[in-house]
Amino acid sequence: MVTIEERLRVEEFLFKEARLADESRYSEWEALAEDDMHYWVPAEAGQDPDDGRISILNDNRTRLATRIRQLNTGVRHAQVPPSRMCRIISNVEIETIADGEYFVRSNVVLYEYRIQADKKMEVWPARVEHKLRMRDGEMKMFSKHIHLLNSEGPVRGLSFII
Amino acid sequence: MLDNSRPSEGIRFEELILDDRVHSTLYTDSEVFEAEMDSIFRNGWVFICHDSEIPKAGDFVRRNVGRDPVFAVRGRDGEISVIVNRCAHRGNIICQEERGNAKAFVCQYHGWAYDTKGGLVDVPYPAGFKGDFSCHGLERLAKVDSYQGFVFASFNPTVPSLGDHLGRATELIDRAVEMSPVGRINLSGGWVRHQLNCNWKMLPENDTDGYHVNFVHPSFAQAIRSNYDEAVLQDEESLKSEAKDWGNGHTELNFSPSYSRPLEWFGCAEDRYPSYSKALREAYGQEKGDKILLDGPPHAVIFPNLFLGEMNIVRFEPVAPGVCLHIHTPMYLEGVDDDVNQRILRQSEGALGPTAFLLADDSVIAERTQLALAGKGGWLDLSRGAEREVTDDNGVVVGHLTDETSNRGFWRHYKQVMQGPDQSSPTAAAAAA
Numbered sequence: 001m002v003t004i005e006e007r008l009r010v011e012e013f014l015f016k017e018a019r020l021a022d023e024s025r026y027s028e029w030e031a032l033a034e035d036d037m038h039y040w041v042p043a044e045a046g047q048d049p050d051d052g053r054i055s056i057l058n059d060n061r062t063r064l065a066t067r068i069r070q071l072n073t074g075v076r077h078a079q080v081p082p083s084r085m086c087r088i089i090s091n092v093e094i095e096t097i098a099d100g101e102y103f104v105r106s107n108v109v110l111y112e113y114r115i116q117a118d119k120k121m122e123v124w125p126a127r128v129e130h131k132l133r134m135r136d137g138e139m140k141m142f143s144k145h146i147h148l149l150n151s152e153g154p155v156r157g158l159s160f161i162i
Numbered sequence: 163m164l165d166n167s168r169p170s171e172g173i174r175f176e177e178l179i180l181d182d183r184v185h186s187t188l189y190t191d192s193e194v195f196e197a198e199m200d201s202i203f204r205n206g207w208v209f210i211c212h213d214s215e216i217p218k219a220g221d222f223v224r225r226n227v228g229r230d231p232v233f234a235v236r237g238r239d240g241e242i243s244v245i246v247n248r249c250a251h252r253g254n255i256i257c258q259e260e261r262g263n264a265k266a267f268v269c270q271y272h273g274w275a276y277d278t279k280g281g282l283v284d285v286p287y288p289a290g291f292k293g294d295f296s297c298h299g300l301e302r303l304a305k306v307d308s309y310q311g312f313v314f315a316s317f318n319p320t321v322p323s324l325g326d327h328l329g330r331a332t333e334l335i336d337r338a339v340e341m342s343p344v345g346r347i348n349l350s351g352g353w354v355r356h357q358l359n360c361n362w363k364m365l366p367e368n369d370t371d372g373y374h375v376n377f378v379h380p381s382f383a384q385a386i387r388s389n390y391d392e393a394v395l396q397d398e399e400s401l402k403s404e405a406k407d408w409g410n411g412h413t414e415l416n417f418s419p420s421y422s423r424p425l426e427w428f429g430c431a432e433d434r435y436p437s438y439s440k441a442l443r444e445a446y447g448q449e450k451g452d453k454i455l456l457d458g459p460p461h462a463v464i465f466p467n468l469f470l471g472e473m474n475i476v477r478f479e480p481v482a483p484g485v486c487l488h489i490h491t492p493m494y495l496e497g498v499d500d501d502v503n504q505r506i507l508r509q510s511e512g513a514l515g516p517t518a519f520l521l522a523d524d525s526v527i528a529e530r531t532q533l534a535l536a537g538k539g540g541w542l543d544l545s546r547g548a549e550r551e552v553t554d555d556n557g558v559v560v561g562h563l564t565d566e567t568s569n570r571g572f573w574r575h576y577k578q579v580m581q582g583p584d585q586s587s588p589t590a591a592a593a594a595a
Contacts, residue, residue, distance in 0.1 A: 043352060043353075044352060052350070052503070052507065053351055053352040054351045054352045054354055054490075054492055054507060054510060054511060056354055056511075056516055056517055057511065058508070058511050063508075063512070066385050066519070067385075067519075070385035070519060073381040074381075075381045075384070076381040076523065077381070078526040116526060118359055118529055118533060152260070152355070153355025153356070153357070153487070154357035154487055155354070155356055155357060155515075156516060157516050157522050157525045157526060158517045159516075159517060159522040159523075162517075
């Protein structure tokens with residue numbers, strides 16, 4: 001059981017992380033990630049990250065940095081101009097992993113307006129799992145796993161920060 | 163042909179496909195699409211799966227052949243059947259799971275049961291069934307054949323042999339499997355299904371287009387240092403890679419001439435995986451081992467739906483004139499250390515699929531092209547480099563990396579297939595007669 005104050009800190013983090021992703025503020029979003037960050041979108045329900053099955057996305061911190069560098073070039077066509085997005089976060093459940101570390105489950109629905117191509121609205125519902133850590137008085141993430149409901153596909157282009 | 167009512171009869175492909183241009187209606191017209199489903203995806207050979215996906219008796223995977231749902235299953239005799247996924251009774255999906263193992267396939271609607279060859283073996287309340295079990299089996303694709311474990315099938319009982327279809331391109335498949343010291347690949351890594359809202363033909367075209375790389379992928383070059391720097395990101399004179407037309411619609415971008423050291427194509431130095439290099443040289447001899455390590459895997463399309471994408475295997479799947487799927491899996495190698503396959507997996511996730519450093523950008527460009535072709539449309543140019551391509555001793559047409567040699571090869575074969583045996587080459591007409 002976490003305290004009300006801990007819950008507020010965790011939810012504050014989720015909302016901030018979502019806003020930075022929604023607004024494609026790539027470097028500010030990246031600054032929320034710890035050195036041991038694992039950013040993962042599995043391709044199948046029940047998948048293990050190390051079972052040799054392919055993922056839609058499976059970034060360690062180094063590859064995540066490359067991803068952010070690519071988005072920051074300004075010539076990543078799939079995000080020029082960036083998708084317009086808003087995500088709704090709900091059903092937040094928090095467990096303590098260790099002192100100052102939290103495992104957080106939430107349900108997210110992301111609406112994406114694909115302004116750079118066919119100008120269609122895409123909806124991305126997902127169950128999301130964060131692992132968060134308080135460091136020097138600031139909340140950071142060291143894991144974000146996004147379980148898309150439609151991960152088995154077909155999946156449309158997903159070049160923004162999910 | 164399967165029947166006499168070819169949907170392509172009203173379409174004058176000879177007016178839509180010229181040597182140096184193609185008309186945009188080929189990407190947008192629903193009659194053209196229907197004709198393709200028939201002439202290419204039912205009458206010709208289509209890649210289904212690799213035999214490593216279904217190694218044991220009863221193993222199955224679901225697939226689509228064009229739009230027809232099928233499943234490939236290994237029988238108790240070891241042979242692979244490709245079976246239409248539709249109950250012979252009332253048409254329900256028979257094989258519900260995407261992959262798995264089954265002794266029999268039982269329809270969940272009325273309980274009709276079929277064996278792994280598609281034969282009907284049981285009908286509930288048999289007193290009311292007056293049919294003949296042998297006449298009520300599942301529909302099987304008429305032809306199934308494989309090369310190096312790549313399983314192809316066709317609905318057409320009179321299709322020319324798989325060997326005729328692959329022609330010289332068997333060499334491309336050989337090169338892919340010879341990346342393994344034991345000559346075997348393993349597609350057990352699962353597939354990612356990426357939907358693009360563009361015509362399916364843009365997939366084989368773009369995957370063997372060497373001209374777009376500097377323009378579609380500058381963000382990749384700026385964010386990553388990779389083997390692509392040497393292979394494609396140079397001025398016209400210094401680019402040594404080639405665009406190739408292998409015949410029968412099989413096309414390639416050959417990056418090998420641009421590599422100057424072993425494993426450059428893998429984005430690392432040779433000493434990164436010493437046991438892999440050693441195993442290749444021991445298996446194939448010093449000379450051929452050196453060549454494999456230097457040249458790397460093929461980057462080639464086998465007409466119509468298989469892409470040997472270096473260390474990835476890709477299936478193209480048409481859905482509608484403006485919708486298709488690009489479906490990929492890592493090409494794991496047998497007989498190598500796990501860390502080699504681990505690198506293959508991570509590179510596959512990086513290069514292909516919805517989030518990839520490369521394909522996410524290709525897909526947006528393709529979707530914008532599809533938007534541009536709406537309405538009456540117009541001509542798309544295919545002339546680049548026609549005057550400077552040469553035919554080598556093996557009959558393969560070779561052009562500059564940035565030339566449209568590969569796409570001209572795709573369309574030449576497409577035109578022949580779509581026009582049907584009446585107007586195609588004498589050999590094909592004779593074989594289909």
